[in-house]
Amino acid sequence: MRMRVLGLVFALALGASTSVSAADVLIRGAKVYTMTATGTLANADVLVRNGRIAAVGAPLTAPAGATVIEAQGRPLTPGLFGGVSAVGVEEVEQEDGTNDENLVVREPFHEMQLRPEFDPTVAFNPRSTLVPVTRIEGVTWTMLAPGKPDGAAGSFVQGQGAAVTLDGRYDAVLDGSRALFVNLGTDVFSISGGSRAAQFMVLDQAIREACSPGAATEHTLLHPAGREVLKRYLAGGRVAFDVDRAADIRQVLAFSKRNGLKPIIVSGAEAWVVAADLARDNVPVLLDSLLALPSDFDHIGARLDNAALLNKAGVKIAFSQYDRSSHNARKVRQLAGNAVAHGLPFVAALAGLTSNPAEIFGLGATRGRIARGQVADLVLWSGDPLEVTSLADQVWIAGVAIDMHSRQSELRDRYLERLRQNQAR
Amino acid sequence: MKRVTSLMVAACLVAGCAATPGKSDKAATKKEDAKAASTAPKEPVPRERPFTTPDDPYPSTYRVPQSPPTLIRGATVLTGTGTRLENADVLMVDGRISAVGANLTAPPGARVVDGKGRWVTPGLIDIHSHLGVYPSPAVTGTQDGNESTAPVTANVWAEHSVWPLDPGFTTALAGGITSLEILPGSANLIGGRSVVLKNVSAVTYQAMKFPGAPYGLKMACGENPKRVYGSRNTAPRTRMGNMAGYRAQWIEAQEYLRDFEKYEQKRLAGDKEAKPPKRDLKLDTLAGVLKGEILVQMHCYRAEEMAEVIDMSKEFGYHVAAFHHGVEAYKIADLLAENGICGALWADWWGFKMEAFDGIQENLVFVDAAPNGCAIVHSDSEEGIQRLNQEAAKAMAHGARVGLLVPPERAIRWITANPAKALGILDKTGTLEPGKMADVVVWNGTPFSVYALADQVFIDGALVLDRANPDPKPRSDFMLGQPTEAAP
Numbered sequence: 062m063r064m065r066v067l068g069l070v071f072a073l074a075l076g077a078s079t080s081v082s083a084a085d086v087l088i089r090g091a092k093v094y095t096m097t098a099t100g101t102l103a104n105a106d107v108l109v110r111n112g113r114i115a116a117v118g119a120p121l122t123a124p125a126g127a128t129v130i131e132a133q134g135r136p137l138t139p140g141l142f143g144g145v146s147a148v149g150v151e152e153v154e155q156e157d158g159t160n161d162e163n164l165v166v167r168e169p170f171h172e173m174q175l176r177p178e179f180d181p182t183v184a185f186n187p188r189s190t191l192v193p194v195t196r197i198e199g200v201t202w203t204m205l206a207p208g209k210p211d212g213a214a215g216s217f218v219q220g221q222g223a224a225v226t227l228d229g230r231y232d233a234v235l236d237g238s239r240a241l242f243v244n245l246g247t248d249v250f251s252i253s254g255g256s257r258a259a260q261f262m263v264l265d266q267a268i269r270e271a272c273s274p275g276a277a278t279e280h281t282l283l284h285p286a287g288r289e290v291l292k293r294y295l296a297g298g299r300v301a302f303d304v305d306r307a308a309d310i311r312q313v314l315a316f317s318k319r320n321g322l323k324p325i326i327v328s329g330a331e332a333w334v335v336a337a338d339l340a341r342d343n344v345p346v347l348l349d350s351l352l353a354l355p356s357d358f359d360h361i362g363a364r365l366d367n368a369a370l371l372n373k374a375g376v377k378i379a380f381s382q383y384d385r386s387s388h389n390a391r392k393v394r395q396l397a398g399n400a401v402a403h404g405l406p407f408v409a410a411l412a413g414l415t416s417n418p419a420e421i422f423g424l425g426a427t428r429g430r431i432a433r434g435q436v437a438d439l440v441l442w443s444g445d446p447l448e449v450t451s452l453a454d455q456v457w458i459a460g461v462a463i464d465m466h467s468r469q470s471e472l473r474d475r476y477l478e479r480l481r482q483n484q485a486r
Numbered sequence: 487m488k489r490v491t492s493l494m495v496a497a498c499l500v501a502g503c504a505a506t507p508g509k510s511d512k513a514a515t516k517k518e519d520a521k522a523a524s525t526a527p528k529e530p531v532p533r534e535r536p537f538t539t540p541d542d543p544y545p546s547t548y549r550v551p552q553s554p555p556t557l558i559r560g561a562t563v564l565t566g567t568g569t570r571l572e573n574a575d576v577l578m579v580d581g582r583i584s585a586v587g588a589n590l591t592a593p594p595g596a597r598v599v600d601g602k603g604r605w606v607t608p609g610l611i612d613i614h615s616h617l618g619v620y621p622s623p624a625v626t627g628t629q630d631g632n633e634s635t636a637p638v639t640a641n642v643w644a645e646h647s648v649w650p651l652d653p654g655f656t657t658a659l660a661g662g663i664t665s666l667e668i669l670p671g672s673a674n675l676i677g678g679r680s681v682v683l684k685n686v687s688a689v690t691y692q693a694m695k696f697p698g699a700p701y702g703l704k705m706a707c708g709e710n711p712k713r714v715y716g717s718r719n720t721a722p723r724t725r726m727g728n729m730a731g732y733r734a735q736w737i738e739a740q741e742y743l744r745d746f747e748k749y750e751q752k753r754l755a756g757d758k759e760a761k762p763p764k765r766d767l768k769l770d771t772l773a774g775v776l777k778g779e780i781l782v783q784m785h786c787y788r789a790e791e792m793a794e795v796i797d798m799s800k801e802f803g804y805h806v807a808a809f810h811h812g813v814e815a816y817k818i819a820d821l822l823a824e825n826g827i828c829g830a831l832w833a834d835w836w837g838f839k840m841e842a843f844d845g846i847q848e849n850l851v852f853v854d855a856a857p858n859g860c861a862i863v864h865s866d867s868e869e870g871i872q873r874l875n876q877e878a879a880k881a882m883a884h885g886a887r888v889g890l891l892v893p894p895e896r897a898i899r900w901i902t903a904n905p906a907k908a909l910g911i912l913d914k915t916g917t918l919e920p921g922k923m924a925d926v927v928v929w930n931g932t933p934f935s936v937y938a939l940a941d942q943v944f945i946d947g948a949l950v951l952d953r954a955n956p957d958p959k960p961r962s963d964f965m966l967g968q969p970t971e972a973a974p
Contacts, residue, residue, distance in 0.1 A: 356622050360622075395876065452884070
């Protein structure tokens with residue numbers, strides 16, 4: 062178990078992307094959820110050097126100058142996935158001027174325009190107040206994606222997204238995590254022909270356009286850039302379909318097979334109904350385990366044990382909030398905890414916030430586990446990491462200890478002082 | 487200035503006049519409730535004054551069902567009065583809490599529940615719900631929560647929009663919710679009357695209506711009314727427009743009361759020509775607030791707006807029962823407490839609009855920490871209402887981090903006694919005190935956990951949810967016959 066030499070390649074890879082240099086850190090005596098075949102280590106040390114995990118085991122020796130953290134048995138997990146969100150591209154949801162997550166296509170108005178080339182990651186603002194608010198709760202990365210289309214002025218092919226790290230760096234996009242996002246079902250009827258049949262019809266048309274050499278006209282769905290982007294995804298690209306109805310999910314599987322896509326189901330309220338199909342095709346599901354109501358006719362079969370049933374059937378799951386609650390992205394832990402309360406094994410739930418989403422978005426080699434060579438995105442918890450009464454005591458991203466403050470904690474501290482003065486009166 | 491003063495005096499006089507018969511009415515009704523609830527249909531309350539709205543034209547038809555006595559043995563009991571009892575028993579007889587303590591004896595025929603390892607609390611109460619008025623499925627045909635056709639619709643009653651078959655009532659019950667207030671939405675300055683329901687299965691809302699609960703009036707501050715009406719180029723478009731809008735209504739309501747008072751004086755003086763003023767639904771409700779019969783439940787986010795509303799309530803002589811949402815309540819926790827106003831709050835919602843930008847996760851704890859503070863966890867969400875206990879737990883954890891420790895026996899009040907108080911039903915439910923309605927939840931462990939599940943829920947002593955023996959059929963007609971099981 063003891064680690065002797067640190068691979069130089071890791072140090073080089075990291076040096077290019079962080080602004081703060083990472084000191085060595087030894088976290089001693091933690092309950093380490095490795096999320097690997099090693100399982101959970103009751104009392105282990107984790108050594109972080111140059112932003113990567115250099116060793117996991119016990120006892121490890123602190124290199125000279127390393128910061129030593131005594132975990133005293135507290136749980137240590139990989140940094141959590143915040144779900145599909147708009148953290149860093151949205152400051153106040155209802156203030157349009159602070160919100161970059163949606164493409165609003167108004168003029169010139171065609172019957173329908175698809176803009177798969179739209180990519181909100183270029184609007185990412187690491188200085189957003191949401192970034193510290195989110196990361197001090199243990200969420201170290203999120204899948205930045207275009208928003209659900211805005212009324213009658215968007216595109217149900219929402220555009221592309223990618224994973225971003227939340228340590229505050231400008232170049233936050235994690236390589237190899239790109240995905241195309243498509244919204245299906247009743248949510249987007251107003252901009253997609255008023256029928257799910259129209260949605261698949263239009264998608265078929267878009268694929269033909271992407272593959273044909275003909276020029277774009279006012280009657281085509283795609284601009285030249287859109288054609289190029291869509292074509293790239295037809296060669297095994299990751300496409301996240303926001304879809305809930307069981308029958309629609311099966312259509313997505315068939316459509317993806319026909320067109321060489323690698324589908325991911327997002328939301329998937331009725332995914333449990335077609336769990337066997339998803340398992341057979343090795344298609345993962347990003348779900349909201351708090352959905353229990355027939356919120357519309359696509360959600361009739363929503364139930365609290367969706368995650369447990371899918372996991373049991375062998376489907377890879379991860380957690381993501383249905384309403385893309387970027388401000389409350391930290392709530393993902395509560396989704397995982399409730400899934401456990403409704404039958405999902407604990408480690409499977411934790412995997413749904415760590416190793417599974419990392420794998421789903423092509424980051425399994427660098428994130429989602431506590432193992433030698435992984436980027437040191439780590440969270441030391443006050444208690445059970447899925448419990449609502451536990452909080453993150455310390456978060457590291459790429460080996461750097463995050464300042465555990467946010468605008469919210471500043472507000473809290475200002476008024477806490479006044480409260481104490483009033484109580485003393 | 488003088489005019490304002492005389493108006494206020496008039497309002498106080500009228501309110502004072504109404505207080506005497508009103509009070510005895512209430513006392514009488516209270517006793518009758520217990521009887522009526524279990525026996526005969528409730529008689530309409532006789533009309534005391536022509537300008538009151540006491541006829542109760544849509545009376546509760548809820549009846550306490552027959553159920554055997556129930557003894558829960560050996561549980562950790564949070565009474566809702568601030569007490570935690572270990573290894574304690576709770577006895578329910580005839581729909582009421584009969585006793586709470588050690589080594590109680592099971593009456594003959596009693597159902598005995600093993601409380602070992604379990605926690606028992608009063609039934610949870612959500613003071614802010616739109617179940618029934620914004621039900622699932624949320625399709626065009628079911629959205630009846632906002633009469634957003636005019637900034638003041640005090641004439642509408644939320645109960646007339648309630649769809650009792652909303653599947654959300656069932657999922658809320660699984661979270662231990664036994665009573666809830668259904669409010670109109672917040673598009674309007676004055677949105678209309680709210681109604682308190684018991685979370686029981688029924689075909690009509692009258693059969694869910696909480697017997698003897700006062701009505702509430704939904705009002706809203708800030709961005710929603712000014713956005714909805716300002717965008718139509720009508721008032722209000724600004725926060726000052728909001729305030730002017732409410733004040734104009736209170737002035738009208740005062741006049742309405744005065745007109746009835748004048749008529750009453752003439753009538754008593756033997757004037758046979760005296761004609762009563764024309765009854766007005768909107769002013770009936772507003773006058774009910776000024777008389778203290780209808781409780782104001784006000785949606786307000788920002789600290790300074792809440793302070794303005796408190797001054798306005800003094801200007802016109804009424805009381806705000808609770809500020810709902812109150813994302814900035816922590817900034818004025820002392821002011822709320824001094825004025826006896828509860829803060830009905832979320833644990834962690836923030837940032838979805840500008841007036842929610844200053845949200846902090848310690849909001850509930852701060853409001854609770856002020857001397858005589860009254861903190862309430864509310865949901866305003868068909869998802870949140872399923873786990874108010876977890877929302878409370880989150881706030882407790884964040885409070886503890888900064889040294890504001892709230893023990894479970896106190897935090898349980900945020901979701902039981904405190905909302906009962908702000909709804910005017912604390913004399914009937916909200917705590918496990920002998921004589922109160924036997925609204926009780928048996929949890930699989932501490933309720934302040936993400937793993938907490940309600941094992942059993944009792945409403946008026948009747949077992950309405952039993953996790954070990956779930957109903958094979960869905961409670962809501964809407965879900966009946968729907969394909970909710972896996973296809974072969």
